[in-house]
Amino acid sequence: MRLPHAPRISRPLTALLAALLCAVGTASAAHAARPASPPPRPSTASAFGAPGASGTVRGLIDAHTHIEGAEDMGGRMICGEPFDPDGIAVALRDCPDHYPNGQFAIFENFLKNGSPFGTHDPVGWPTFKDWPAHDSLTHQQVYYTWLQRAWQGGLRIIVDQYVANRVLCELYPLKKNPCDEDATLDLEHGKAVQMQGYIDALSGGPGKGWFRLVHTPQEARAVAASGKLAVVESIETSEPFGCREIRDVPQCTEKQIDAGLDHMKAQGVTSMFLCHKFDNALCGVRMDSGTAGVAVNIGNFVGTGQFWNVETCTGPAQDNTVTPQVTLPAAVRLALGLPNLPAPFYPAAPHCNTRGLTALGAHMIKAMIKRKMVIQIDHMSVKAADQTLTILEKAHYPGVISSHSWVDPTYYQRIYRLGGMITEYANPADQFAGGWRDAKQAYERSGAKGAFGFGYGLDANGFGHLPAPRKGGDLTYPFTALSGVTLDKLTTGQRTWDLNVDGVANYGLVPDWIEDMRRTVGPELTNDMANGAEAYLRMWDRVDAYTPPPGL
16 A cells, blocks of 8 residues: 655744654653752551551552543644554554654654654554654553553552643644644543443453543542552643633633533543643743743743743742743744744743732632642642642642642642642652652651652653663563562563663553662662552542532
């Protein structure tokens, strides 16, 4: 069969979108690096397995991954699906525009090589010569059998982030799905329901599969305690319920917010972000820095009509340092329809976004409290995060989480005092261990009660690199995972992956990554991670038992 030629795409817009995607994909890893901190006090190890006499669940939690992320941005950006009724040969195949040798996969090349030039073998199943890979960001990373191996290795709760970005969708010329963010979120929810049904059918019938969508902490605890995977539905989107802001004019109302939350809650969503990459009518964002920040700042202009408005921080909390906008080539400005695009002026660092939580944003926080939803505080500007935490503190509301290292660490103690939780972006072992130490010290200093639990936010299918192979990696196979299951090297089709060589090439290598951290960092870290599912369940139990105060 003759494959189609690559589409003709405006080069300026292609370069802009590629830069935006590169920014989205690299910013979390760059931000998450932090200086080493003293090790925390030793903790008491406990056995991993079924609930003990107290009902405590032992298991891992991933608080931030996009299982259905291939439906985002028009559904033609990520190649491959988490499952397909016609099987793996259909699910794990490359995008048509990547043929014949990947040279037309402009965004894959930008994200992986930093330029539009490159090649890769587009064949997925059964050879998988070039993808999936830890640094291949436009190919499926969460095929269901890979997720199944992580579950076998001890994963008991995963927070499935339905994701959407209208600006990036409209810039990308290839689409099969609408760019409307609410429609995309509905589509991804429907895909999750279908995936549960697909796995059920393979497991003997309705309700018998290991992949279980849960809507209450009681359901989640029962599923995790039975040894299955509890899947919590959440939302990470840039313009929730149409809450875009154009030159300071909000494009949504309180009525829209309430209706949107009711709709999502009825579908089973129990957790949500207010803002993502761009300022919106709810809150200002914690900006990206460096070259990535330049690209996202342009996206902010495209979406809102304004660049980020930045001031010099006056307190210990700060957003990322913003690079002044470079002068774009005339062709790019013309392609954007902005021939006189200005370059913003920024004061001395450290930088803070002047935009905090808006009146609509405060309304949404209170509306989420009334609906007992968990508030995802990542991506908020430090001003917005501070204002959000103040509202939660006045209401004594425990439902708050930082799920992938995008909140200033100075807020950790406030999150823990409320009864919330922190999980770390899935960095290589040394960086991940630094985040764990910071979080554990903040937990101890906060006066929070109960055993400490920790988790990770892999952000798979989220345009962020998965953990690379560790230099000098020496994990031996087979190994015994935290769950007690013995795992050998992961093989799919004709391809076998080795963590020492490939890093976390796909979700199936998460148990290998955790075992490598147990051996290199020590069992205290992995013991705390094995308590991560229980820590999330305790937080959710507190939310479920919460009674909103009168007049909230």
